Amino acid sequence: MIFGTLPSGETVQRVELSSGRLRAEVLTYGAVLRSLEVGGLDVVLGLDTLEDYLTRSRYFGAVVGRYGNRVAGGRFTLDGREHRLPVNNGPNSLHGGTEGFDRRVWTITARTATSVTLELTSPDGDQGYPGTLTASVTYTLDDDALRLDYAAETDAPTVLNLTNHSYFNLTGGGDVLGHVVRMEAGHYLPVDDGKIPTGELAPVKGTDFDFTEPHAVGDRLGGAYDHCFVLDGGVEVTAGGLTMRVTTTEPAVQFYAGGMLDGVATPYGPFAGLCLETQHFPDSPNQPHFPSTVLRPGERHTSSTAYRFTA
Template sequence: MLTGTEALAPDGQPWRITTLRNAAGMVVTFMDWGATWLSARVPMKDGTVREALLGCATPSDYLHQTAYLGATVGRYANRIAQARISVNGATVQLAANQGEHQLHGGPEGFNARRWQILSQSAQEVVYQLDSPAGDQGFPGRLLATVTYSLAEDNTLSIAYHATVDEACPVNLTNHAYFNLDAEHGDARQHTLRLNADRYLPVDSDGIPGAALKSVANTSFDFRQPKRVAQNFLQDDDQRAVKGYDHAFLLSSREQPAAELCSADGKLKLTVFTEAPALQFYSGNYLAGTPAREQGVYTAFQGIALESEFLPDSPNHPEWPQPTCWLGPGESFQSVTRYCLTAV
């Protein structure tokens, strides 16, 4: 139980926890700090309930982890090389937080903020964040909303919306880690399918260093379901980042972007998204992250499937995807749906 200062967020105010439920018995929880997805408890066929997400034991534990567990990340999810973008021909220096690069919006990104609860009901909660001009180095003011909605078929939808008053790259996503097994063992035993023909090679910092590459005849070919462990660390592109931590350019928005299945085959996650790419991360650096149960997580104990633009997109207009740049009078809108099905 939280006592004293642990019961309060860094701004001195209480954590605000929201719980959504549906008639099927699924329960999902969130907190306003980071607009964070804390938990997804799914009723199983045998009458048990299975937790599908990694998470911490208490809200304050989320302050002592760097894995972005379940957080909403922005302004720009993933990496921006050298923490620099060009606006109207001028170089803009952003706040760096991964060596010389920026990761997930900077050292005080959206994951580290109190989001305002605009509204909530039994099956929906809406969060809003007002990001001022110059926030983490980004130009202009940005107003973002994130809407979590739980449907009766155990689909959790995340709708992102943002506006700006100056041109700025925008890339919002959620950084949930999934482990669909009852005991939350090594998530590399999960079976994964990705609806993607190409992936983006990166260097050891996660920065793109080459053009998009076909998945054909590589360990990155998940067009047919296979265990994540099957070809793990079998090539240089994986070894550079100690596993999978790569963006896949999605082939179709009409089909599921990804399908993940537990090792025992009893729980399945289907991901639909309007985003152009999905970052598949095999939890290579999860070791030491505070766990929901006692102790800490180990590496590879969770899988992240982040819907987003390709990393460093502000500096790569040549890539075959919609622009990540948002201007005044325009709006960023994207919906990702995570459907959890007991089999």
Template sequence: MTHFTISSTSAEHGINLYTLRNAYGMRVVISDHGAALVSWWAPDRYGREADVLLGYKDIDRYIANPAYFGSIIGRWGNRIANGRFTVDGVDYQVDRNNGDNHLHGGEGGFHLIPWQVQPDPEGLRMTLVSPHGAAGFPGNVLASVLYRLNDDGQLRIDYTATTDAPTPINMTSHGYFNLNGGADNIYDHILSIDADTYLQVDSKLIPERAAEVAGSAFDFRQPAPIGPRLSWPDEQLEIAGGFDHCYCLHREETNADESRRHAQKLRKVATVYDPGSGRQLTVSTTEIGLQFYSGNFLKDVPGRGAQSYAPHDGFCLEAQAYPNQINGPEREAVILRPGEVYRQTTVYRLSVRE
């Protein structure tokens, strides 16, 4: 069962907050600006509630949201090298807002746009129209997300999008988690990721090659605490200041005409456990990639407390296509064409281990 209520409104900027609440009192607060996850209140093993999402103290900061806290990212999550790509023989230059690269939709990013709330008996549905030329991308895109919270602690995010012209689409959710509720950093969090390979990056964080995780700091096939891995001597960690890499998730075999991302079934791909609180986060997705980001650039980002955030105060597990995939051999899988529907589902489940 999902209970849907409006919690409050910011009169100054017209930002509305919506609360999804399950039968056990778990609450997820979502803003209609950027369709952002603002808070997720959940109990620990002793029944004490805490907010497991990082965020701003003042809701107005979500208007610019330079840290992308909790937002839906589009049209393109992650990076595009030099902000350039080619679709059907036409070259496009999109915003370069991360050095020479495009990042997270640029100035036309979905995280910067007010979303419209649509009636839906299953949960909170939000939609937006991204016009042709937004951030340099072709085509008018209608995007939708449906948030649902059930009594098992599952927050399900269903994404859809349509277009009137071929355009790259790669949507994701950029929630920052800290399962101890912000009482400490994420060093003690124990992570597992069901992936044998990850994408190594160059100095601009653009993927260069797929590498085996075996024998490296990136091997989370068996659960391991995050903190010790951050101090391993590894050139890839030095480049990114920590983890900011995409894991290549296991895929099912598909026919040539079923190569698009939504051909993958929803499957569990990662688990994070905090021994102190007993909270556990499980991630399931239909996507082929999972970006693990260890909050490397959180220094001096204002948060909810008196002190600003510090590096590694939170982590992200962003289900998505591969970074820069539009310029790689699987580019066709990330091009949405007229008459097609982009579909993606990712589920974050919070539970408590004794």
């Protein structure tokens, strides 16, 4: 089903998926998860038109890459060679640069009633990243869960950090400050003023970042979370009688409570939705003691994240 046409003439498709009480819509633009209904309640923030995604989106529902999150100074060195990236977040590069994967039209390569696979080829030098990269994401509904499976291969050494940037609101409206979060994460990454990790893996115990016992998003820091947590297990969010449990093969999750959403620039105001971006650590290419995000020829990157819903 056609969702719209870009100024370039490229057509953007909308795919509907269904399984049990779950319904989803996925766009080929940005591999966006436009909606996710649980028993008729839409729990992700979506936009009405393609024009909105071009001009009013803050990565709503998109797959971001090549490198999700921030790369300090818009540069990194790999195998002795420095690579420079577009800076679009102060002095840093965020979510793949000015024309990242969220702004590309992906190709549908497989589709069933419950799943769709989308693929994107990123050429050598794209946004400053080396190597021609082929990436894919598969959205699958399974009764009470949505699973995202990522895969990627390259023909030259590169770095990679794919994630999905959906904003969740389990009540379908209002803000998420009352959503209760429990996170199996004993450490988080402190950041500097540019939100670049300092390199420390800090214990959460005794801090405002301790979600090992459940508490509401707005209970501490006024909900001003935009931090990476090192996962020991999963994450649970509960609101309005609905619980979402997030599990992943990735080592971390960026928890962003949506505090910087702008109700003028986007259709949604502050704290309208929260993000749980499962991923590797921010700025890993510049911090060698972090888990490696290097992908080399002959290797195949795979990762999986599931969102399971219970009443």
